[in-house]
Amino acid sequence: GSGSFTRSGVNYQAGAKTPMSAIFAAIFLMIVLLLFSNYAAYLPKPAMGGIILLVGYNLIDFHHIKQVVKTSGREIIVLSTTLFGTLFFELETALFSGIALSLFFYLEKTAKPNIAELGMSKNHRFINVIRDSSIKVCPQLKIVRIDGSIYFGALEVVSDYFNNLYEKEEVKHVLIIAKGINFIDLAGATWLSHETYKWQKRGGGIYFAGLKIVSQQILKKGGFREEIGEENFYEDKLTAIDEIYKKLDKNICKDCEAKIFHEC
Incomplete structure (x- = not known):
């Protein structure tokens, strides 16, 4: 006892x-x-x-249980599974069931990272294009923000987005605002290297702004950062835009009505 x-x-x-x-x-x-x-x-x-x-x-802990009931439907399922598991099965079985269910919900959530396309607002701020219909976007440079890790479980969603973007052939350059990327595993690093090469082969490129140092460990150790190109990593989006702008088609820039960058 x-x-x-x-x-x-x-x-x-x-x-x-x-x-x-x-x-x-x-x-x-x-x-x-x-x-x-x-x-x-x-x-x-x-x-x-x-x-x-x-x-x-x-x-x-009744207070915590009330918080779970009010805030999260998934946590209610985990709580209920663990609770009834302790009543009808062995204690270890109930605990492992609750842990496995929590892990499943975590993987399900992280496997679908949010990908937001950014544009310039009237206040000269980059915000999600779905928030305001008056937002202007560059016809040659797609700016996206990825909120979530790029790992084996999330590759399907991320790769589908970039494949659709590539097939539309609307832009040749993509700038990823990478502050929200917390982790990149080996599968994610391999995909980034191949995807970047594919865009570069078409005369464009994929660029990264604000990628955390901790998120670059696999990229550096595996040599993927060199494959992607050291010049394609920037500390902030303004520096990135300033460099990427030099690669844009100036004939298109000449007739562009958006003029969202200071360089335009």
């Missing part, structure tokens, strides 16, 4: 701070069993059962 959840709950409520509390509880329990076992036999089992039920009841 010294390592049970109820014992941990009692220790926590008593002010325990470290795992040493469980060791002391085990020592005291051993002393009671060795020296006072004859007296412990007279303890009424209903009273002991009531104490255990009370401790178990105090372990339930």
